[in-house]
Amino acid sequence: DGGITQSPKYLFRKEGQNVTLSCEQNLNHDAMYWYRQDPGQGLRLIYYSQIVNDFQKGDIAEGYSVSREKKESFPLTVTSAQKNPTAFYLCASRAGTGLKEQYFGPGTRLTVT
């Protein structure tokens, strides 16, 4: 079955540590996205990538980094510079820009203490 996988589902880290969240898709989609969701809030765009080896900052990129070395993979690193990293992180993909539907992974809930 085609889809998007994110691992792990729950992640706990100590303050000051960098942590990398995994996102893999086998939908052969060109575009991939990272969103952050806080309780009772909508999703906010962190980074996006329209093609391999290229990515762009979204609305809240500070304290985050990404890479896109393979079409299938778009890992997100939450660095120690991110002031409030505890959140629900969602990865999404889309076949191409201009198309309507984004497909979301199940999310990773990150808790930093």
Added chain:
Amino acid sequence: GQSLEQPSEVTAVEGAIVQINCTYQTSGFYGLSWYQQHDGGAPTFLSYNGLDGLEETGRFSSFLSRSDSYGYLLLQELQMKDSASYFCAVEGGGADGLTFGKGTHLIIQP
């Protein structure tokens, strides 16, 4: 910048019809999308309006008026499984990716 406004919570009765409104302010606009999210789950796509008018998909319909910067999602024959949060989202303004509203929590009562 872009901003979207939608009610934080709506309550309806099983079997009834409910409308969730969304108004938006954007620097660029390609279309209005709607997503459903159950607690702790991933958002799933419901509908998209790129042009003015009504789009119907089964029990769900979505409407857009570009001149009013307004849209709504209409859910008919409500079922208990429709209890979820519903987000409107716009695309535009130069960056790829969606800008989401804060979501409407739909509560279905028997």
